[in-house]
Amino acid sequence: MKHVIAVLVALVTVMFGIASGAWADDAKKGVFDARNEFNINIPKGAHQIRAWFVMPQDDPAQVVSNMKVESPYKHRIVKDSEGNSLIYIEIENPDKESFSVTNSFTITRKEVRVSVDPKKARPYTKADIKGMEKYLGQNKHIVIDEEIKKLANEIVGNEKNPVTASRKIYDWTLHNVDYWVKNPKDKKASKVGDSQYCLLSRTGNCTDFHSLYTAISRAAGIPTRLVYGSFFKAELDGKDKDQSYHCWVEFFAPKIGWIPLDVAIADIFDGEFPLTADNTAYVNLTTADGYSGPDTSKVNYYFGSIEERRVTWTRGRDLILEPKQAGEPVNAMSKAYVEIDSKESTDWTRKLTYHKGAL
Numbered sequence: 001m002k003h004v005i006a007v008l009v010a011l012v013t014v015m016f017g018i019a020s021g022a023w024a025d026d027a028k029k030g031v032f033d034a035r036n037e038f039n040i041n042i043p044k045g046a047h048q049i050r051a052w053f054v055m056p057q058d059d060p061a062q063v064v065s066n067m068k069v070e071s072p073y074k075h076r077i078v079k080d081s082e083g084n085s086l087i088y089i090e091i092e093n094p095d096k097e098s099f100s101v102t103n104s105f106t107i108t109r110k111e112v113r114v115s116v117d118p119k120k121a122r123p124y125t126k127a128d129i130k131g132m133e134k135y136l137g138q139n140k141h142i143v144i145d146e147e148i149k150k151l152a153n154e155i156v157g158n159e160k161n162p163v164t165a166s167r168k169i170y171d172w173t174l175h176n177v178d179y180w181v182k183n184p185k186d187k188k189a190s191k192v193g194d195s196q197y198c199l200l201s202r203t204g205n206c207t208d209f210h211s212l213y214t215a216i217s218r219a220a221g222i223p224t225r226l227v228y229g230s231f232f233k234a235e236l237d238g239k240d241k242d243q244s245y246h247c248w249v250e251f252f253a254p255k256i257g258w259i260p261l262d263v264a265i266a267d268i269f270d271g272e273f274p275l276t277a278d279n280t281a282y283v284n285l286t287t288a289d290g291y292s293g294p295d296t297s298k299v300n301y302y303f304g305s306i307e308e309r310r311v312t313w314t315r316g317r318d319l320i321l322e323p324k325q326a327g328e329p330v331n332a333m334s335k336a337y338v339e340i341d342s343k344e345s346t347d348w349t350r351k352l353t354y355h356k357g358a359l
Helices: 002-016 146-156 162-176 195-201 206-219 263-268 280-286 296-301
Strands: 029-041 048-054 062-070 075-079 085-092 098-110 224-231 246-253 257-261 310-315 336-340 343-345 348-356
Touching (some): 048 098, 146 162, 146 195, 146 206, 162 246, 162 263, 206 246, 206 263, 263 280, 263 296, 336 348
Antiparallel strands (some): 048 085, 075 085, 224 246, 224 310
């Protein structure tokens, strides 16, 4: 009976997110009125359009209200293979050259600050990891091969406490990978968020960073998942300019639950690098509220914490949509996925704008 109860507790924690009691009592909150606008171009002679758009999720860190979808075509809410809610539109024999879909909403977002005291966690049991196979295996662009397994062993060694082991991986990533925005002339990101690219080039964007982190973490036996969302960046508050997207990581620790981290943003604050005409704007817009130099407190903050200036769109990689897409599993859903006559289309744009409201 004790074993059964332990399994049930572990599964409930996995399903519903960060464990009860892990939140900081003085966590900050923010209210944001946002508008997610998509524009899809339709080629002449197209017979069928199928499109899936991200929307804010049910999440322990956010409460969504005033949700409104505007579209010239009928829409419905569906769920993908990871349980993410998406806006779905299907059009037969479209009579337009393009159309727009907007999703406006108000979000009250809570800062996440979870305990990263190793004493509050313990090593995994079989009950802890039961049903977590997808958080321990590889994805198309999160590759767990012999090289990654060897690297994970070099970084983690015999450490069994998941919090301590995860901090080792976090520190290794900080010291061995540089965010591309620091030197945009010589560094660049991959187009897909690829762990092997990041390992080889030692640079990338948030998805490259966190794909590599996830590969190492999973190779070390730590259940880990990626979260796709967006910043509500202070510099773009109220401006008619796209907020783009951002991703971060959550790893599972027994007795605590899912713990967030953002090693990509932490890297911006880790150590000195010159600000130039080429990188200053990129660096400022990469963070939630700008950059004013190295900050060890922020490096430590982003291991176990994420600020309130975010929205969660989806979790997971290699997604199967509903209805099932004609193409291969979707690498990630940070904005939208569109198919025209059963073939993926990239002829669409998205713009996320917002302004901060009052609590």
